[in-house]
Amino acid sequence: METTFGNLKRIQLFEFEDFGWFPAWLRVCMTNLIVILQKMIGIPELLAKMIADILKSKNLNTIVDLGSGSGGAMPEVLASLHKINGLEEVSLIMTDMYPSPEMLKKFNSKTSDNISYLETSVDATNISSAPKGLKTMMNSFHHMRPAKARAILESAQRTHQPLLIYEMGDNNIPLLIWWLLLPISLVLLIIMVLFMTPFVKPLTCRQIVFTYLIPIIPICYAWDGQASLPRMYTLKDLELLLDGLGSENYRWEKGHAKKQNGKKQGTYLLGLPN
Numbered sequence: 001m002e003t004t005f006g007n008l009k010r011i012q013l014f015e016f017e018d019f020g021w022f023p024a025w026l027r028v029c030m031t032n033l034i035v036i037l038q039k040m041i042g043i044p045e046l047l048a049k050m051i052a053d054i055l056k057s058k059n060l061n062t063i064v065d066l067g068s069g070s071g072g073a074m075p076e077v078l079a080s081l082h083k084i085n086g087l088e089e090v091s092l093i094m095t096d097m098y099p100s101p102e103m104l105k106k107f108n109s110k111t112s113d114n115i116s117y118l119e120t121s122v123d124a125t126n127i128s129s130a131p132k133g134l135k136t137m138m139n140s141f142h143h144m145r146p147a148k149a150r151a152i153l154e155s156a157q158r159t160h161q162p163l164l165i166y167e168m169g170d171n172n173i174p175l176l177i178w179w180l181l182l183p184i185s186l187v188l189l190i191i192m193v194l195f196m197t198p199f200v201k202p203l204t205c206r207q208i209v210f211t212y213l214i215p216i217i218p219i220c221y222a223w224d225g226q227a228s229l230p231r232m233y234t235l236k237d238l239e240l241l242l243d244g245l246g247s248e249n250y251r252w253e254k255g256h257a258k259k260q261n262g263k264k265q266g267t268y269l270l271g272l273p274n
C-alpha cells in the first residue's frame with residue numbers, strides 16, 4: 001500500500017520512459033531532446049553555479065549523477081566546473097536505471113574529460129549503493145512515487161551523503177487548468193521537437209525517421225514532457241516529504257533555483273551533512 005504524506009499537489013501520471021518495456025533507443029531519442037531543451041533555457045549555467053558552491057563548501061571532487069539519461073546538462077556543467085579555480089579535477093559519474101549502450105559508448109570512449117557512465121543499472125532509490133561523491137538527481141526526482149522519494153531522502157541523510165535534486169519545471173498551475181491546456185500544450189511541444197531535432201548530437205537516422213516520417217518521438221516526448229509537470233513535487237510537497245528529517249548532522253534546504261538574471265527556473269532540494 002502507498003504511504004501517504006498529507007495533501008501532495010503532485011499526482012502519479014504515467015510517462016512512457018518509465019515503462020521497462022519501452023524501447024531503449026526511443027528513450028534515448030527522447031532524453032536527447034531534453035539535453036537540447038536544457039541548453040536552450042540556460043540550465044547548464046544555473047547548475048554549474050549551484051554545484052560549484054556545493055563542491056567547494058564540502059571539499060568534494062566527484063559528482064555521481066542518478067537518472068542521467070542522455071546526460072542532460074551535466075557534461076556541460078562539468079566543462080564549466082573545470083574552468084573554475086580548484087575544480088579542474090572534478091569528475092562526473094553518470095548512472096541510470098536503464099543505461100543505454102549508445103550513451104555508454106558516447107561517454108566512456110575517452111577518459112580525458114573525467115566523465116564516465118556506469119554500465120550497471122543504478123536505481124536511484126538505492127542511493128547507498130552508488131559510488132561516493134555529491135549525488136545529483138536532475139529532472140528525475142519526479143519519477144519517484146512519494147514512498148520512494150522519501151526513501152531516497154532518508155537514505156541520503158542516514159548515510160550522510162550530499163544530495164542535490166533539481167527539476168527545471170515547476171508544478172505551479174492548478175491541475176484543472178493543466179488538463180484544459182493539455183491539447184494545445186501537446187501540439188506546441190510536438191512542433192518544438194521538429195525544431196529542436198536538428199541540434200541533437202549525434203543526430204541518427206532513427207532520430208530523424210521517427211521524428212519527421214513516423215512521429216513517435218514527438219508524440220511520446222510531448223506526453224512525457226507535459227505529464228512531468230503535475231508529477232513534480234512542489235516546495236510544499238517537499239516539506240511534507242521531509243517531515244521528521246533533518247538533524248544536527250544533516251540539514252535540508254530547498255527553494256526556487258535562479259538564473260543569473262534573477263529569473264526563477266525550477267526548484268531544488270539540497271541535503272548536506274554538517
Ligand SMILES: C[S@@+](CC[C@H](N)C(=O)[O-])C[C@H]1O[C@@H](n2cnc3c(N)ncnc32)[C@H](O)[C@@H]1O
Pocket residue numbers: 017018031034035066067068069070071072073095096097098122123124125137138139140143
Ligand atoms: C527525464 S529523464 C532526465 C535525464 C537527465 N537527468 C536530464 O536532466 O536530462 C529521467 C531519467 O531517469 C531515469 N530513471 C527513472 N527512474 C529511475 C530510477 N528509479 N533510478 C534511476 N534512474 C531512473 C530514466 O531512465 C531517465 O533516464
